[in-house]
Amino acid sequence: LAKTTQPISMDSYEGQEVNITCSHNNIATNDYITWYQQFPSQGPRFIIQGYKTKVTNEVASLFIPADRKSSTLSLPRVSLSDTAVYYCLVGEDDYKLSFGAGTTVTVRA
Amino acid sequence: SAVISQKPSRDICQRGTSLTIQCQVDSQVTMMFWYRQQPGQSLTLIATANQGSEATYESGFVIDKFPISRPNLTFSTLTVSNMSPEDSSIYLCSVYTKGKETSTDTQYFGPGTRLTVL
Numbered sequence: 001l002a003k004t005t006q007p008i009s010m011d012s013y014e015g016q017e018v019n020i021t022c023s024h025n026n027i028a029t030n031d032y033i034t035w036y037q038q039f040p041s042q043g044p045r046f047i048i049q050g051y052k053t054k055v056t057n058e059v060a061s062l063f064i065p066a067d068r069k070s071s072t073l074s075l076p077r078v079s080l081s082d083t084a085v086y087y088c089l090v091g092e093d094d095y096k097l098s099f100g101a102g103t104t105v106t107v108r109a
Numbered sequence: 110s111a112v113i114s115q116k117p118s119r120d121i122c123q124r125g126t127s128l129t130i131q132c133q134v135d136s137q138v139t140m141m142f143w144y145r146q147q148p149g150q151s152l153t154l155i156a157t158a159n160q161g162s163e164a165t166y167e168s169g170f171v172i173d174k175f176p177i178s179r180p181n182l183t184f185s186t187l188t189v190s191n192m193s194p195e196d197s198s199i200y201l202c203s204v205y206t207k208g209k210e211t212s213t214d215t216q217y218f219g220p221g222t223r224l225t226v227l
Binding site: 034041042043044045046049087097098099100101102 | 153215218
């Protein structure tokens with residue numbers, strides 16, 4: 001499984017856009033990029049998945065450059081309830097997940 | 110998508126005892142997984158539990174310590190045996206199934222079982 005590197009923590013304020021960049025230099029051709037969100041005392045929750053270019057859903061956007069060696073999760077206009085740990089995972093199959101340390105995002109009023 | 114419940118939600122146990130954690134899914138799924146999340150840490154995969162076959166354990170985890178049952182496509186149990194304080198963690202089950210949010214399959218996690226061993 002490709003190793004990922006992401007910032008340990010990020011601080012933001014309500015209403016701002018939060019961008020979390022994940023580095024995955026050894027990503028393989030068949031690998032997808034998946035992001036999960038974990039609130040305290042809960043299991044991780046799937047946010048978004050992509051292979052290349054841009055993917056958007058009602059929660060977030062995922063930007064993937066052409067070389068796919070990194071990806072950026074964008075959370076538009078965050079609120080206090082977006083305070084969580086965000087995990088970037090890379091792999092061919094979504095059923096054997098290897099979680100890194102994740103990025104703790106703290107949103108302040 | 111899948112709705113997953115776990116029992117118990119939390120427990121405090123004495124050293125040397127065993128605890129069995131139950132995981133129930135609201136739909137039939139082939140692939141089910143057990144993870145451990147130690148305090149302040151990320152998730153670590155313990156084993157894969159597929160119905161009709163023996164569980165497959167990841168490096169560092171053995172069947173004698175973490176026996177798993179998977180009697181049908183909606184249920185699994187994980188037992189933490191002969192517990193020590195180092196086993197204090199959150200234990201989560203997950204399933205791999207089709208999601209509403211994506212055209213591909215993905216994992217859904219249960220709420221976790223918080224275990225404290227004294």
